[in-house]
Amino acid sequence: MHAKVSSAQAGAAALKQAFRRHNIAAVVAMFAAALAFPFMPGVEGWMASQASLIVIYIIAAQGVSILTGYTGLVTVGHGGFLAIGAYTSALLSKFFGVDLVIGIVAGGLMAGVIGFALGLVFLRLSGAFMAIGTLGFAFFVGTVVNNVPIFEGREGISLPDNRVLGMEIGDVGFYVVSLTCLGLTTLFIYRLVHSGVGRAFMALRDSERAAESSGVNRLLFRTLSFSVSAAITGIAGALNAHIVNYVSAEVFADIWYSVDFLVATVVGGSAMMMGPFVGGVFIVMVPFFLEELADFAFIFKGVVLIGVLILAPAGIAGVLARPVQAWRARKLKALQQTGDAE
């Protein structure tokens, strides 16, 4: 039954292994460069804060990409999970003075648990109805933080200084913590996407019937996706609370967060590991580059979103990856042809 493994086949396998190593090396180099950034000459404290903000957006978009990119469900309510993560961590640090690390974990867990419960409800809806449901959820969260006394509405809550493992940290320290979180979420999503669970998510996205007949429990796995997606955006929320040590309804009840995350995910590339990275940088840097025209940022983002949807549905990361993929495909093909000639 076992076919002979030709030398070309073995060579192709080795080449694919090498490509995988290149990918990992590229990602590690990227993280190393990002880590070195605040220590480079000429980089000031506020730049580290700006970089932290990018990282937070990337993590939030990663959350959305699990649901929208890999599971095929559109959410316009992830700002709600950002707020849940933020207020969970904020209240813990206000009342109990907990460590930032615990705040982040708690923020993620809380968003994940609430996401699981909501998933069981929302995921009975289909397509556009579900998207509208998530929008309603974001409005609901906004209303709650505006009106329930413990969240102190627009007054906001000022938080104590950030402490990690007992040590006080500044802007640069916070950036390192954010980047560490991003490293962990990236690793987690990589594992997830290449696991049986990630496979089930994508199967539900591509064909519900075929997935179900293969034994995928639609409600369970969609809910799981919703929950994991919420948890990761919740982590971003916890970080977002502590970046300026202040949370208020003015910031976290803002529905545009939800839209920004969705735009970041789609523009970057919703079903690619690198998509949220590109999208996060894009969303944070747009108002920055538009300078005095920053009021028009939403128009600009909208135009880019439409352009991407029409011209490059796989997102900007997809476009950037294309030449690399083409080059790799050529190399593989060349190898297989020499194999055929043997």
Add this chain to the structure above:
Amino acid sequence: MSEILRCENVIVSFGGVIACNNITLGIEEGKVVGLIGPNGAGKTTLFNVLTRFQDCDEGKLFFDGRDIGRHKPHEMAPLGMARTFQNINLFSEQSTLSNILIGAHHRIGNPFANMFGLPSARSNERALVEKAEYIAEMLRLTDDLDNPVKNLPYGHQKRVEMARALAGDPRIILLDEPVAGCNDEETADLKEIVRRVNQDLGITVFLVEHDMSMVMSICDHIYVINFGANLAEGTPAEIQQNPEVIKAYLGEEEDA
């Protein structure tokens, strides 16, 4: 021999249209059983009832003696049922390997261990991949494993669907018009695959098919339905000579 799949007095109606009107059939384990009937006879509806995509208004369903009348579609694969679709239904953006692996979904174990890549889950995953590669080799798909299935020729896609169905170690596989849209070569190929699945792997096969020469040559037993009701059953030879069947397919001869 025991019956692995059985339905009794199945009635399904859509509004005023009765698609299945009191159908009873049993599929013996280890056999290749065919279901034929003219267009609109209720074959697809019955197929969907058996795979649990369609609930029936009345009637009983059994898998290996167990009542499955309330089972959901995703609960059938763990019991040992797999299916293919009338028009190919693959995860077209994904690789052949991923497509085959989905067929073994009910073997992934604890989703949380799986998601966090715990060692137990990873060794389990390696075993699943090995199994998938073995099936791919059997169905001559080894060279396609890394390619997105949307780039594969029709005949290969049919084989990928078959491979996906086999990946979960089913006891019975249900084929909905397996050779629809295939040319002669592809038909002969699939026929050979079905024969091997049944004889070498010992898997029961239940198929709905319009290609009579295929049905007659590979089935051990055939059910014929017409207008949502049982019309006849028997061996291919018996069915071919059954006047009722001939009448249903060719129409009644008018007296001169």
